[in-house]
Amino acid sequence: MEILTRGKAGTAALGVYGAVALLLGALLLAITMGVVFLLLPLAYVTTVFILFSRDSFRDLRQLTKLVPIIVIASTLLWQEQYQPSGTSSATSFPLMLGFLVGIEMSVRAVVMVLAISAFVRTVDISELTGLLERLSGSEAFSFVFGLAFNFTQSLERIARDTLNAIKLRGGFRVRNLAVSVRHLLSSTTLKALAKSEDMAYAAEARAFGARREMPSPLHRDYPNASWLDVAALAGTTGLVILAFVLRLALT
């Protein structure tokens, strides 16, 4: 579905508004739903992923160690008396009950990781900072983020050079770790702060921060919500209502 593909010029694509709606909906469902109803948000985020951000499945790697531990621990340690009052269990075998609780917890974790990952991978950082700009009414945040992002690479080079120099002089052993870190941090931070002066002058020379008396070339046209964003918002709202109605009807 080309129309749903990101980054193709001239095609509609999910914008920041739709992505925010999908994220909030998935998180709300993951937190409030339990047992079999968790399959609903799982199906939801999986569908969103397949449509918008298939790369995000790679982010599930961060759960590869934690999920087996959780499932094993809950299988061995869970007992029926831990079941919250007012909820029914699917089985009376403690081991099986613990295993199902572990699976439920794992599904919840998968939904939340997928939802956040989809959001971050789908939305451009510039769109996100644009949204923050719009909410705060200022271009300051995107200025700070852009400056920090561009400065990070040269600063990392400086820090690595300093680190190597300290190591060549016998630093970064266990016995002198604190002194080595102090030297590295103080020199890198001081260098960075000293450069701040020049950066501030350079920014102001380009009229950043000047009051806008007339339409400015810095002014950015914020994108409006596309039909896909509206559809995402409507679909998410519908799904959340459906989930709550189903839970009320079936429990």
Added chain:
Amino acid sequence: MSPSTHRSDRNSGTETSSTIRTQRSGFRGFSTRDLVYVAVLAAVWAVSENVLGAQLHAMNIPFSGAFLTAIGVFLMVTCRSFVPKPGSILMMGVVVALLRILSIGAVVISPIIAIFMEALLVELAMTFGGTSVVTSSIGGMLAEVWTFVHPFVVQPLLFGLSMLVIYGRTISVGSKILGIDPANIVAIILAFVAIHAIAGLVAGVVGWRFSLGAKRVLQR
């Protein structure tokens, strides 16, 4: 007007209206210089996570997470000392969290939440308590204690409240296996919290003292 004149204007608390430097960017009264300081210190924090984090990991240093948080506290306190305005630390934390997402190539949720929460705690301490060495150390303590508490908050959020039951049960079973009184386990946990709190306090004081020294060096 020379750079040194600007610095003396700033340090004496007066700003010369004839320069563009005095103009505000419109973000709660942050000047361009303030925003640059926040950006630069956020970049230092992000770089320290990458460079020092890798080095400490290679050295198998215990409590390396607490060590990196202490560096974050140091930089947050320095930031607030250079930009004594509410919101500066929080903005720095949000920028570092976003930089972290971009630098590691994958969305690892836990450290991002940790960075944001640490920044929020230091911001709250220094906003309500004022900018001083005392609030720096209190903020540092709160941020460091958060690193200890963090997994117990984030994992129930990710996995659900059943996680707390498993933690409680694990402590109970573990104390029986090791023959330790559960009350002693509580004491051990409190000792860990105290170690983190002391590390945060030291980081806050060191950050404050460094920022005063850095201001003097930059004025030369």
